[in-house]
Amino acid sequence: MLLNDLIDDCLWLIFDNFFELEELIQLSKVCSKWSNLIDLRFKKVKYLLNRVTIKHLDHSKVWMEDPETIEVYDLRELLPNLRAIDLFPYVGDKPWISSNYRPMVDNNPKIKGLVDLTDGYNLNLENIEMVAMDNKMMEYKKLFCPDQLKQIYFDCAFDLNDLNELVEYFPNLKRINVKFCGKPVRYDGPNLFNLKIFESTVDGQFGTCNAIHVMDFCPSLESAYICDQSDDEFTNMARKNYNLRDLVIVNTPSTDNLTWPFLRKLLSKYPNLHNLAIDGGYKMDDSRVTELVKLLPMIKLMDFRGSKKVTVKSADFLSKFCLESNRSIKIYYDCEKEPNDWPKYDNPRESIVYGFDFMKHCFYRPFDDLPRLIDE
Template identity: 25%
Template sequence: MRINDLPNDCLLMIFDQFHDLQQFPKLMKVCSRWKTLIQIRLKKVKHFDCTCLDSDFPQCFRLQVVGKCVSTENMNLLEKIRLTELLPNVKTINFQSSKNPCSCSTLAHLLANANPIEGLCFYNYEYNERHKCKLMRSVNELITPFLGEIKVLATHFDEVIRSYFKAFGHLKKLRTLGNSAVGGHVRFIHVGKFSKFMTNLKTLSVYCDHESETKHCAEYKYKIPVLEKLQYLDIGNCLSDCWTLKFLNFCPNLQYLAIKITVYRDPIRFDRIDKNYNVIGLEITISAWFHDEFIIQTVEKFPNCRYLCVHSNVSESVEIEVIKLLPHLSTLVFGSDSMSKDPNNIQAIKDYCQKHNRQIDYYINTKDENLANNELHRNFHRVFYNQYSLQNFR
């Protein structure tokens, strides 16, 4: 039996297993029948992944290509194709590059030759957020006009974010801003400036820098509306006495929170943060030599937390105190690989839980193979790390 003896349905199932964009032109040359079937296959594609990263980049930065998705790492190909013809139904584009030259012109070409998209993830790790190439200085004309239907926007380039909100923020279509999976936090200054357009936001990944704190945030802190629909929040690089932390008071319906606290000099004023009874998943990363105090002060603000992951070295007494503070806790993970793994300490925790009738799944680091079977852990990481929010459109 030859492959062309198979019915069209079977051939389409085979073609659905191909995801490299460079393969399809070759397949289309086999015969007219294959060309027609490949065109049908490409019309199914909803997500286009352009990941041009160096080989030493972490695997988490690379999208797992499945479902209605095709991909390429060929920058030259990206500058030639017309998505309206090749992939007419693409709704989301993930474009990451770690190589020179600047990839802004390639993105502009893709957007100008695509039908309206709903999701964009754009990062070039060779450049910082203030990057201003010739094209970026014309972002209002060459990139922004094609973002009017965007629901997911993830980029570290300030010019793209500012231009988008000035042009389309009033439509309040955005559901996701930033991307934790690729370390794609946006600067908190943009939240301060454009929060009035974020009332429909569901997922937000932000980080605080010194400039945002000292020059800008105080100006906007009394103008931020309550973001009632925000359920998933990732705060990176939360500084001492950071106003970004106080932003939690404007997010009453959070369910999942990841927060990284960096302490340089002054203590963090946890007393300025209201308790949140809706958070069920919490991840804390603390960079401070007096981290025990911060862990206690943080977790007590989220008394209904069911999943807690702490990236920090902590003492046995703090672990027990955390369990006392969180009566609904069912999964506890201490994610520092350098943490003491003294069997006596581990047994003391288990003995405490048994004595007080606490059913808690306890893990001493995030590399524990059994974590993959923990539903709360999977749910938390599915929100922030293991899948791009862009994939929701597949």
Template identity: 25%
Template sequence: MQLNDLPEDCLLYIFDYFPELKQLHILSTVCSGWNNLIKRRLEKVQYLNLEESDEHSWHFKFREYPSHPHIYTNDIKLLERVNVSKLLPNLKFFTTNHYNGWQCMCRATINVLSTSNTLIGLKDRSPCHKSDSRNCSDGIHIDKIVQHCGNLEYLSSKSKHFIRSFFFSFGDNLKHFEALVDLSGFSLYPGATDSVSRLMAKMPNLETLTLLCEPEIKTRHWPIPKINLKQLKILTFYMRFRTFQVLSLFPELPSLYLRIDMLKKAKTFTTSDIHPSVQDLVIRIDNFLIDYQYDRDFKYPQLFKSILAKFPNCKNLMIDVAYEFINNKLMIEIIEVLPNLNLFVQNVYQALDDRKDPDYFNSVDRHFKTTGRRIAIYLFKNKGFGRIIRYSLNEDVAGPFKTDNQFIHKYFRCGKDSYPSIF
């Protein structure tokens, strides 16, 4: 039996698992039949990834993504000249990335942005934009890229120059923004001391915001438009130096993700501000064990209670403490701090069948039966759903992993990233 003897649907299914654009281009030259099938395969593509990588790694990375909508290439020259609207007529998101090289991606980025009719998302990781210069290594001014970005709804950038240039002209259409650069001291306009607030004011339709760290919020001398932000992520939150100032810009924020970097002396959270609108809360602590494994004076409850007391109306809570486990006594104390809590999820790093406390769930069960609380509690193994231990006292939320529970979708099905990304 020859390969061409297979039905078209079978061949199309096979082509769906070719991750590299150059490979598909070669296959399209075999015959007119294959050319038509490759065109159908490319019509499914919504995510285009330009990365400096060898072909071997494409197959490894491709396993992290759904097969149909994603495609990769390291052929920068191809993307500098191709008409994207004809090649990928339904493309929505474009990502540039690099590893150890310094090959300019700016011309390719301009071509993709200018020749695609459907593009709404850009994740900019070009090596050119890591420098302090507004001109890339090929002499292309950053404004030449930005002028094609007016229709973007999703933007992720590590470049202050790119961010400044973009928001000088655009922002109204933006719904999802990742600023993966420290905006402390960022100036949108010369002499502006409240530039972070001005930046937020440029995005009246913003729904999700990711910040590398919490910037200092200067006193505003002008009213900021109301922004109905649905989700805020702060990827590095230093407890000793920050006090949730940025939350003052979003008084009705319902969902917050915090990746906390604690310092040795910061054992409690001292701010007195309360944020009653937050209902979904994720707390991730990465260097907990390193800092405190020999500190016998450190008290778990002090830390968690001082944080959770700021969010009295939290309904869905996830706590992820790297290499540590919250014991049942502390779990009870945490739940008692939050009178409206319905769902408590904990990321577990050690083997789930090596429980130190075999009476873990029963003790929690007995306690909350006496109080009348109905709480759903879940443990899941880090980076996977293969070995979930589930415990539920609340049948209303007994199966969030099998439903459309938005809290679960945002924070446990983000596969390719250690934090939920907008892409």
């Protein structure tokens, strides 16, 4: 039997295993039958990437191997349902800007997200709601209308003092990922009433900014990822957040400036916390796991694989505790042979992901591997 004699359903299954845009384009040129089937495949695509980071059978994504492809083909027509694009800011170590991105983005109400937006694109951004940017973000008032953006990922160092003005301009942000710099200062800006996900680290080259207390201004916050922070003197320990469900705290050995007394008070602010990960430092050990269980009455999962002093003793304690209290608490800890069903940290990075799910896309990843855009 010839390949072309296969029924459409079989060919469809074959084409669904191709994720490189250039390969799919070449296959569509074989005959009209293949062209029609691959056209249906293209209509599934929501995200165009420039990196090979596609999980198996994720038909919402294709990746572009050669940036010149955009010079040859009308990708707005080819991929009619695109929602977000991972741009090509560089080819090798040289800047690469294409004017052909403009027909894809300008006046296209379907495109909602751009990754690696940088100088030189000169795009009409009026429909964009999610963006990952370099230091061009400092000119955001020239690029976006007030209250336009719902999600921002900064690929640059950002001064905490500048957050006040940013929040005032974009009051309905739902997610922000930022590397702060500068000396510790108090955030005195407006509340981030709609923020659901807050991800913060410190740019080691430019200071030791504290940003934990920013969470006090996020009454709807559900998930937070705090990396390389110190005890924050501005945190209001009396202010509770009953919405926070997921919290990741990571400190490298060189930035281990969070003390256990501060951390204990901080966690008491989040009585409905369900999922907690602590990686590095804090002198976490088995005795403090016992404290945390009493401190967090709603806790369901604790990931301490980055804390070497949390051992099987904590797992044994939790097993007995859960039996006596009729609760269910999972614990992951540092051990020589991790069970196969434990979540992995080494999944490939995805620059754009679908579904506003912090536990699925962020909780088990290093900070530098967090997605740039999370499409709702």
